[in-house]
Amino acid sequence: MTQPSALPHPPALPRVAARPDPQERTPRVREVVAAAARVLEAEGQEALTMQRLGSELGIRAPSLYKHVAGKAAVEGLLVTDTFFALGDLGHRAVERPGRSGPVAALLRAYRRFALERPHTYRLASRPGVREHVQPGVEMWTGEVFWRAMGEPYLAQALWAFAHGTATLEIDGRFLPGSDLDRTWRAGARAFAGQRSRTG
Template sequence: MPTPDRTSLDAIVSAARDLLETEGLAGLTMQAVAQAVGVRAPSLYKRVQGRDELIRRVAEATLSDLGERLGGASHARALADAFRAFGHERPAAFQLVMTPGPGVPTPGLEFGVAASRPILQLAEELAGKATALEAARTLTAWAAGFVSMELNGGFNLGGDVDAAWDFGVTRIVDAIRAVSAG
């Protein structure tokens, strides 16, 4: 009789996501995940081929969550604020998908495309169909850079970081809108 399954792929990915936030990428090991789900490390290999696949699945789950969060935004400011809030709630996962670094497994393209859909739709409304991709990339790059600097303690000159966020979002959105008006 075969040994019963003691965990699921969803439980493994969920535990890995939690470990990523508490222990960082270096602490995201097969042993740590196995301990978190209550099995021995070799049992994980029934569900994932290894650590690289596990990291890729964590990145894919992160992008799926981000896409869902952004899909609920009704206007540019709400979308930008949702993006920033996600980065603050899941900083390690945010950095995993926004700035993975060399050699870090990356998610399948379809996950990035799905997560980008709300940004592209909003960008098309703001800038028009012809420049929607460029507008989406501009907004994403600015917001990801801003949030990454926040997460890494990059704003150390004083001042109100929230006011800087407000300033930046307003100016970026106004600039993107000006493309369709011009």
């Protein structure tokens, strides 16, 4: 007679912080942010200028300042949206991880976002941009790593692995021929093992 198997991975911890309410935006601000997102992902951070946004929207660049304070404010809105997107993906991943467990599910979601939107991802990690980000959203997004690991320093280490590995992969910094799927799986196993020992 076979014994019932235990869950292979400890479940994620429950949420602590509620999802912040996105700040209200006028229709024109939403248009500016949507145009900025298109330019950023198609052409990179260097192309994201007020003049380029004005051209994308068919208006003169000075008119944009009636709606947004400048390029830094536009970048803050983009990064705010990035944190909301990453947070939603991460929280869903740890809540419905499937057989692989919350750590592996979180890393898969994080990697997929970073690789699908590399310029947006890199903008979100650039120094100085956070002062223009909606308060509270970055902390809510980061909470998902604590939910996956159950211990704050392990959560920081997991985030450092995810961010560092994603950045190196985007930049093509791994050795030619590296099996990066295997690299990510190895990281997931290592952190899930730590979670099992502390859970």
